[in-house]
Amino acid sequence: MSLITELAQAARKASRKLATLGTDSKNQVLSAMSDALRANQESILAANARDLQAARANSLSEAMLDRLALTPARINAMADGIDTIVSLADPVGQRRELGTRPNGIKVSKLRVPLGVVCMIYEARPNVTADAGALCFKSGNAVILRGGKEALDSSMAIADVLQQVLRLFNLPEALITVVPDPDRALMLELLQQRDDIDLVIPRGGEGLINFVTDNSKIPVIQHFKGVCHLYVDRSADVEKALNLLLNGKTQRTGVCNALEGLLVHKDIAPVWLPIAAQALADKGVKINCDAASAAYFEQATVLAEHQFGEEYLRLEIAIRQVDCLDRAMDHIARFGSHHTEVICTEDLQAAVRFQQGVDAAVVMANASSRFSDGSELGLGAEIGIATTKLHAYGPMGLDALTTEKYLVNGAGQVRA
Numbered sequence: 001m002s003l004i005t006e007l008a009q010a011a012r013k014a015s016r017k018l019a020t021l022g023t024d025s026k027n028q029v030l031s032a033m034s035d036a037l038r039a040n041q042e043s044i045l046a047a048n049a050r051d052l053q054a055a056r057a058n059s060l061s062e063a064m065l066d067r068l069a070l071t072p073a074r075i076n077a078m079a080d081g082i083d084t085i086v087s088l089a090d091p092v093g094q095r096r097e098l099g100t101r102p103n104g105i106k107v108s109k110l111r112v113p114l115g116v117v118c119m120i121y122e123a124r125p126n127v128t129a130d131a132g133a134l135c136f137k138s139g140n141a142v143i144l145r146g147g148k149e150a151l152d153s154s155m156a157i158a159d160v161l162q163q164v165l166r167l168f169n170l171p172e173a174l175i176t177v178v179p180d181p182d183r184a185l186m187l188e189l190l191q192q193r194d195d196i197d198l199v200i201p202r203g204g205e206g207l208i209n210f211v212t213d214n215s216k217i218p219v220i221q222h223f224k225g226v227c228h229l230y231v232d233r234s235a236d237v238e239k240a241l242n243l244l245l246n247g248k249t250q251r252t253g254v255c256n257a258l259e260g261l262l263v264h265k266d267i268a269p270v271w272l273p274i275a276a277q278a279l280a281d282k283g284v285k286i287n288c289d290a291a292s293a294a295y296f297e298q299a300t301v302l303a304e305h306q307f308g309e310e311y312l313r314l315e316i317a318i319r320q321v322d323c324l325d326r327a328m329d330h331i332a333r334f335g336s337h338h339t340e341v342i343c344t345e346d347l348q349a350a351v352r353f354q355q356g357v358d359a360a361v362v363m364a365n366a367s368s369r370f371s372d373g374s375e376l377g378l379g380a381e382i383g384i385a386t387t388k389l390h391a392y393g394p395m396g397l398d399a400l401t402t403e404k405y406l407v408n409g410a411g412q413v414r415a
Contacts, residue, residue: 003180004188007143008195010173011116015141018174019113023090025168026137032164033136034082037129040160041075047156048125055123055149063253063312068123068150077374078129078157084379085133091398092139095406103412109403113139115197117400118189119382120145120211122203125153130373130380132161132175138400141174143196145189147203148181155179190215200383200395220391222383224310225255225338227368230327230353232344233264237271239365240343241278247341247368249282253312255384256339256371260307261318262327268292268320279316288318308334324349328356335359337386339371360386360393 001009018026037044048070055068091111098107117140119131128144135142146154158177165172178185190199193216201211202222212219229247231240247258263272272295279286286299287306293299307317307330321327331340339361342353350364361371361384371394373381378396385391391399 002188004178004185004192007173007176007178008116008189008192010171011141011143011176012195014171014173015113015115015139017171018136018141019139021139021170023092026090026139027086029164029168029170030082030086030133030137032167033129033133033161034079034086036160036164037075037079037082037157040156041072044075044153044156044160045070045072047152050152051125051150058149060123060149061253061312064123064149066251066253068125068153070125070153074126078126078380081130081374081380082133084374084377085137085397088137088379088397090137091401096403105407105409105412108406108408110406111398111401111403113401116141116143116195117382118143118145118192118196118199118217120186120189120199120201120203120207121150122147122207123149124202125150125157127202127382128154128157128177129161131382132158134380134382134397134400136174138397140197140400141176143176143178143189145178145186146181151179151181187214190217193217202383220383220385220389220395221387222255223338223386224336225257225384226259226308226310226334226336227256227339227341227371228260228262228331228335229258229341229343229368230262230321230324230331231264231267231271232324232327232342232346232349233266234346234349235264235267235271235343236345237267237274240271241275243341243343243365243367244275245278245282248279248284248316249314250367250369252314254369256368257312258341258368259309259311259316260330260334261316262330263292263318263320264324264327265291265320265322268295283314285313285315286318287315289320291320292318308336310336324352328353331357331359338384339363339368341366341368360384 094111096109100106121127162172199217199219201208276295286296287302340357340359341363354362373394381394
């Protein structure tokens with residue numbers, strides 16, 4: 001039996017044991033995991049330092065280094081995320097009554113775990129803790145296949161979580177890290193449809209396309225984040241500036257950072273000079289349409305087809321539009337269904353934008369950086385689904401479960 005088949009079968013067996021564990025017991029284990037992450041920061045940071053050293057030697061981009069890097073604050077944030085998951089209602093076992101049929105049978109639906117989830121990700125060691133905790137609370141075993149860039153960090157985090165599982169006499173296979181990043185093993189993992197129920201890839205477009213093209217298991221896709229801010233004609237100048245700077249410069253290498261800025265032509269003469277100075281102060285490279293170029297000391301004028309890039313660095317694409325509809329048209333063409341933002345004091349415009357824009361998260365007067373599971377009350381997220389089946393947007397506990405029908409009768413038979 002191959003290593004991958006063995007891991008998948010062990011996860012399937014472990015998931016059956018977890019399915020019988022009650023909410024109080026799961027929360028007790030999760031609280032211990034949170035404490036263990038805080039207590040083992042030193043060993044996790046040492047492993048992460050090895051990953052960072054190798055990544056720099058291999059000239060990994062600054063965006064990837066930022067995603068890879070762990071700090072005491074980021075480890076505490078992982079632990080805090082688990083604490084929030086503990087506080088959330090357990091979806092497993094929730095029951096919906098659908099009524100009684102004319103023949104007397106009673107129909108309801110029961111929320112149940114998916115079974116075994118496979119996470120495939122790149123330089124994101126925090127996914128190990130987030131996915132491990134979310135899957136555990138929702139009753140699923142998880143197989144984690146991280147990229148080689150984060151392997152030492154992921155193994156160190158998983159080791160801490162597995163120590164807690166052993167302490168509670170639970171199988172380590174509930175949280176498994178594939179110990180070898182060889183792509184051939186990932187390909188084999190994607191064939192394990194008898195034991196794995198769902199695959200969730202998180203990373204670059206190449207990784208997601210590879211997983212989607214090669215998986216025999218259903219895939220939830222987390223594509224790139226080409227997120228826009230639209231500054232409407234009625235926008236508050238200071239509010240719009242704060243949303244722009246927070247969305248673009250607070251952390252550039254993440255999928256909810258702004259990559260595009262759309263400005264209504266009526267507010268452009270007042271607002272764009274202010275925005276230009278603020279972006280220059282932050283060292284942001286400007287790409288824009290011809291109408292906007294005059295507001296910037298240095299700018300690259302883009303052709304129509306050059307909009308829609310995910311920069312993941314201090315760089316942005318700017319365009320003026322003459323109405324809300326043109327802004328929504330641009331987003332429909334160049335957005336990635338991740339997160340879109342409008343800044344406006346016009347309630348009707350906000351409602352039209354939120355109803356008319358096709359994205360997993362559509363915000364009015366709030367930073368794109370809030371498009372995150374922990375910020376939206378999910379505790380953590382296992383990914384942000386940009387396709388619509390069976391989830392759309394940040395995926396928390398409910399998205400890791402499904403429903404089955406329960407039918408109760410008194411001996412009825414179908415005529």
